[in-house]
Every structure is written in C-alpha cells, then in structure tokens.
Amino acid sequence: MKFRKLPYYLSVLAAVIVAFHIAGFISAERSPISISAKASVPGYALQNARLYLEEKIHSRSLLHLNEAIHSIEFLRDHADEASRKLISTGLIGLYQVKNEMTDGRFDRKKLNESSVIVLNALIYYEIASARAFILEEKRPETMKALDKAIENLRNALDFAEGNRKEYEVQIFSDMNTITSNYYADKEVMVQTLDNILLELSDLDVSYSQ
Structure with missing residues (x-):
C-alpha cells in the first residue's frame, strides 16, 4: 500500500520543486538591473x-566587442534618463571601433579610450542607482550598486592611461569613502554620491588631456 502512494508523493515533490524554480525566476526578474549579473557583462566583454x-x-575580438555593445545597450534601456544620455554618448566610440574592426582596421588605443568613456558612463548609472536606493532606505542595494560601480571602475583603470588614470583613482577614492562605512549617515552618502555624479556628468571634460 505504501508503494501505491509513491507516485503521489513524487508528483507533489515535483510540483514543489517547480514552484521554487518559478519563485526564484520571478525574484531574479524583479532584481534591479543595475545590481544584477547583467551589469558585470560589459567589463569582462x-x-x-x-x-x-x-x-x-x-x-x-569583434565577437566580444559586440557582446559588450549589446549588454551596454540593454543596461542603457533600463537606466534613468541622465544615465541613458551618458551611456549613449559613451557608446558612440565603441560603434566607431566596431565599424573600423569590421573594415579590417584595428586600433588598440581607440578601443582603450572608448572603453574608458563608456565604463565611466556605466559607473554614473551605478552611482545614480545607489543614490536612488539610499533615498529609499535600501542600504544593501546601495552597497551592491556601489560594488558594481567599483567593478566598472577597476576595469576603467585597466584601460585608462596618463591623466585619465589619475581621474579614475580620484573617483575610486570618493567611492571608498562610502563603501568603507556601511552605516554612514544617509545625508553624507547622498552628498558624496552627488559629488561623484557631478564629476562623471561631463564625459568630454573628464577625458581631456
């Protein structure tokens, strides 16, 4: 008799497993894009x-450049208005590099410069997201967004040269002020984030030699 109930128990177990998978999928879908795994794709690509x-x-190289562009376009389409504008500006250089590579012209320096610009635009997006999170009293999400910003910043430092590298180091110092103190005063955090956003808001000035 016990064995007759086995199919029933198995069907119940299967239903529970499916329910957990669906719940996990929904939870993942609801996770803000700025702190999702998708936010890490541009850097490594x-x-x-x-x-x-x-x-x-x-x-x-062209394959991964396309991957980077597509992932950045995805993030841009889910970003706030100010971030969308900066990301779109940052993408211009990558589009040019892609076109040149498609034509058989390969310029490492131009790829580096374009990568720094678009990564800084993504840093702006993450900082803007962190600011929105802290205003909503979502401190864990704030820190996750800052982690993503620092991840992009490390990549930008790797691509940057000369004065541009010094600029990235300054931004890193500003962000470290926040991440080093999880329980920092909210108003202080907002002010620091505002200062970083101001520095990042003008890409042309940021990358002047």
Whole structure:
C-alpha cells in the first residue's frame, strides 16, 4: 500500500520543486538591473575584446566587442534618463571601433579610450542607482550598486592611461569613502554620491588631456 502512494508523493515533490524554480525566476526578474549579473557583462566583454585584439585574433575580438555593445545597450534601456544620455554618448566610440574592426582596421588605443568613456558612463548609472536606493532606505542595494560601480571602475583603470588614470583613482577614492562605512549617515552618502555624479556628468571634460 505504501508503494501505491509513491507516485503521489513524487508528483507533489515535483510540483514543489517547480514552484521554487518559478519563485526564484520571478525574484531574479524583479532584481534591479543595475545590481544584477547583467551589469558585470560589459567589463569582462571589453577586456576580452582587447585581449583578443592584442593576440591578433580579430574575429574573437569583434565577437566580444559586440557582446559588450549589446549588454551596454540593454543596461542603457533600463537606466534613468541622465544615465541613458551618458551611456549613449559613451557608446558612440565603441560603434566607431566596431565599424573600423569590421573594415579590417584595428586600433588598440581607440578601443582603450572608448572603453574608458563608456565604463565611466556605466559607473554614473551605478552611482545614480545607489543614490536612488539610499533615498529609499535600501542600504544593501546601495552597497551592491556601489560594488558594481567599483567593478566598472577597476576595469576603467585597466584601460585608462596618463591623466585619465589619475581621474579614475580620484573617483575610486570618493567611492571608498562610502563603501568603507556601511552605516554612514544617509545625508553624507547622498552628498558624496552627488559629488561623484557631478564629476562623471561631463564625459568630454573628464577625458581631456
């Protein structure tokens, strides 16, 4: 008799497992884009694009550049208005690099410069997200957004040269002020984030030699 109930128990177990998977999927879908795994894609895709460019495996380099562009476009489409404008500006350089690579012209320096600009635009997006989170009293989400910003900043530092690297270091110092104190006063955090956003808001000035 006990064995007759086994199919019933198995069907119930299967239903529970499916329910957990659905719940997990819904939860993941509701997670803000700025602190999702998708926010990490541009950085490593750009790194791979440069790596394969240096190794003269141009088809792979172009493949990863396309991946970076598509992921950045996705983030842009889910960003606030100010971030969308900066990300769109940052993408212009990558579009040019892509067109040149498609035509058989490969310029590592231009890829580096374009990567720094678009990564800083993504940093702006993450900082803007962090600011919105802290105003909503969502401190864990604030810190996650800052972690994503720092991740992009590390990538930008890797691509940056000369004065641009010094600029990135200053931004890193400003962000470290916040991340080093989880329980910092909200008003102080907002002011610091506002200052960083102001520095990042003008990409042309940020990258002047």
